[in-house]
Structures are given as C-alpha cells and as structure tokens.
Amino acid sequence: MLETKINESIILPKIYPLTIKAFLDYLVFEKKYSPNTVLAYGTDLEAFSFYCKKTFHREDLENLDYTIIRHWIVDLVDNEVSNRSVNRKMSALRSYYTFLMKSKMISENPMKHHKPLKIAKRVSVPFNQREIEEVLQMMREAEDFISVRNALIVELLYSTGMRRAELINLKTSDIDLAGSLIKVLGKRNKERFIPLLNSLRPSIEKYNFLREANHPKGDYFFMTEKGEKIYPTLVYRLINDYFSQVSSKVKKSPHTLRHSFATHLLNEGADLNSVKELLGHSSLASTQVYTQNSLSELKKMYNQAHPRSVKNH
Structure with a gap:
C-alpha cells in the first residue's frame, strides 16, 4: 500500500480522497494537531466514506444531505x-465540513443543525495522597536503571501534572x-514551563547518572532498556500495574495522576488560574472539571467544622 508521511511522527495510508487529504494536511500544518488526533480524524472520515459507498453508492463526501449522516x-x-464514540466521529465530520465551508468547496454545512448524543457523565476519581506515597515508597527500594526510571515517571507525572504524551x-x-524548571511541549506545540520541586532533584540526578x-x-x-524512546502503552502499564497494588479505583492511568495533581493543589488552596497554567489548558472551563473533587473536600470540612452541623446536635 502506498503511504504518505505527513509529519515526522505519523504515517497515514494514501487512500484518502483529495478533500480529506487537504483537511488532514490543514490539521497538521496549520492547526498543529497531535499525530494521534489527526490519525483519529482520518480513521473516522475513512469509515464514513466507506459507509457512504457501501450504503448509498456515494463516492464523495461533499454536498451530502444530513439524512445520510x-x-x-x-x-x-x-x-x-x-x-461517546459516536460523538467523537461526529466531531470529526463537523470539523471536516467546517473546513470545506471555509475553503469554499461547499456552500452549505450538513452538520450545522446536528446535536450531540447524550452521554452519562464520567466521574473520575483521583488517587489520594496515601496511595501515591505508598507507590513511591514501594518503587524507591530498587536501584536498577528501569526501576529508577519508573519511579521518576510516577513522581514526575504527579509533581508536574503533565500529560502522558x-x-x-x-x-x-x-x-x-540549575533553574529548577521543566520545559514542556503541550498540545499544538505550545510551550510552557513548570517549576521543579526540590523533592524531585535527587530522583532526577539518580536517573541521570544511570541513564x-x-x-x-x-x-x-526517558529511555527504554534498549535505549529507545519510551512509548504510551509502557507508561500506561507501569502506572496501572503499580497503583493496582494499592488502589481499588476503577481507572488507574497516567491521566488519573494528572487529575490527582490538579485536585490536590486545589484542595490545598491553589488559585484556579495558576493550576490552569500549570496544566497547559487553553481555557478555564477545562480546569474547572477538577474543582468537583475540591468541592467534595470542602463540603466534608464544612460539615465537620461548622457549629450548626448535624453531628454537633
């Protein structure tokens, strides 16, 4: 199968119609979307294109009626x-047709009146501080390269709130x-700097020596045992494996550590805007998701401390 390399990190099969290829190039070179996002959009559009050919014998996706969608x-x-997955696919279609409208390839957007399907709200539960300390204590005992690397990965994810990627x-x-800073390249190649906690310095120096x-x-x-760049499933597996030993929470992932970072900062009184900057969020609305757990802690403290609380009567 012929292939086309659209950037250094992602290779897509060269099977897309010209309008889809133009759209994916737009996402890569102008919108600076991540390789995984571009691949997901391409996959969704390819699936829709296949459905249109199979069911309606339509070879192109332009000027489709919403009925087909x-x-x-x-x-x-x-x-x-x-x-949730259907909504993600519809998001890809919406972006695609918006691009066609902006490029004046179509005169009407078939997605303009589309409404997302209702989804149940996900409740994400962060790790508590005891669980995190137990994992770190467990991991500090080993001295070999891989174990020291794994311990630093957990510590760095929790201490900085950075994303897995x-x-x-x-x-x-x-x-x-020297400057106690970590430079992070976030979504759409947006740089941000995160302060380096003093507690991280010995772990980084130890890992640097072994590396x-x-x-x-x-x-x-971060390198693998073979000297290659680490990969997403490696990070997910090590977080899931270690935290499965101390936590009964359903979701045990790198993102749970990011969630824990934000929640614990807010619980300790950190300013919401400061947490937003540390997380690399583009809008405050994204950061406000983490306030729900902080409100739970606030309610617990309020009910325990207020003189009119039921427990005092």
Whole structure:
C-alpha cells in the first residue's frame, strides 16, 4: 500500500480522497494537531466514506444531505457503538465540513443543525495522597536503571501534572536543574514551563547518572532498556500495574495522576488560574472539571467544622 508521511511522527495510508487529504494536511500544518488526533480524524472520515459507498453508492463526501449522516449515526448505535464514540466521529465530520465551508468547496454545512448524543457523565476519581506515597515508597527500594526510571515517571507525572504524551516527548535539554524548571511541549506545540520541586532533584540526578551509564546517546529524557524512546502503552502499564497494588479505583492511568495533581493543589488552596497554567489548558472551563473533587473536600470540612452541623446536635 502506498503511504504518505505527513509529519515526522505519523504515517497515514494514501487512500484518502483529495478533500480529506487537504483537511488532514490543514490539521497538521496549520492547526498543529497531535499525530494521534489527526490519525483519529482520518480513521473516522475513512469509515464514513466507506459507509457512504457501501450504503448509498456515494463516492464523495461533499454536498451530502444530513439524512445520510443521520443514517450512519443510527447504524453505529445499532452496532452498539457508545454515544461517546459516536460523538467523537461526529466531531470529526463537523470539523471536516467546517473546513470545506471555509475553503469554499461547499456552500452549505450538513452538520450545522446536528446535536450531540447524550452521554452519562464520567466521574473520575483521583488517587489520594496515601496511595501515591505508598507507590513511591514501594518503587524507591530498587536501584536498577528501569526501576529508577519508573519511579521518576510516577513522581514526575504527579509533581508536574503533565500529560502522558508530554512526558514521553521530554528531552534532556528540557530539564533545567540549575533553574529548577521543566520545559514542556503541550498540545499544538505550545510551550510552557513548570517549576521543579526540590523533592524531585535527587530522583532526577539518580536517573541521570544511570541513564548516562546505560544510554548516553539520544535526545529523549526517558529511555527504554534498549535505549529507545519510551512509548504510551509502557507508561500506561507501569502506572496501572503499580497503583493496582494499592488502589481499588476503577481507572488507574497516567491521566488519573494528572487529575490527582490538579485536585490536590486545589484542595490545598491553589488559585484556579495558576493550576490552569500549570496544566497547559487553553481555557478555564477545562480546569474547572477538577474543582468537583475540591468541592467534595470542602463540603466534608464544612460539615465537620461548622457549629450548626448535624453531628454537633
């Protein structure tokens, strides 16, 4: 199969119609979307294109009536695709047709009146401080390269709140021990600087010593045993495996540590705007998701401390 490399990190099969290819190029080069996002958009549009050919014998996606899109939604739901996944596919279609409108390739957007399907609200529960300390204590006992690396990954995710992809793409030059800062490349290549806690310094120095002894070459900070850049499933597995030993929470992922970072800061009185900057959110609305757990702690404290609380009567 012919392939086209649309940037250094992602290779997509060259099977897309010209309008889809133009749209994906737009996401890569102008919108600066991540490789995973571009791949997901391309996959969703390819699936819709296949459905149109198979069901309606339509070879192109331009100038489609919303009726065809609605048929696809019904087909997806009938095949037990979750409402959340359906909404993600519709988001890809919405962005695609918005692009076609801006490019003046179509005169009417078939998605203009579309409403997302209702989804149940996900309740994400952060790790508590005891669980995090137990994992870190467990991991500090080993001295070999991989164990020291894994311990630093957990500590860094919790101490900085960075995303998994941001951690994977950290380079040795991004760690500034002298200035106590870490440079992070976030979504759409947006740079931000996160203060480096003093408690992290010994762990970083220990890892740097072992990294230099085992894998002195390479730009990326975190390396595999073979001297290659670490990858998403490696990070997910190590977080899930270690926290499964101390936590009964359903979701045990790198994002849960990010959630824990934000929640614990807010519980300790951190300013919402400051947490937003540390997380690299583009809007305050994204950060406000984490206030729900802080409100729970506030309610508990209020009920325990207020003189008129039921427990005092």
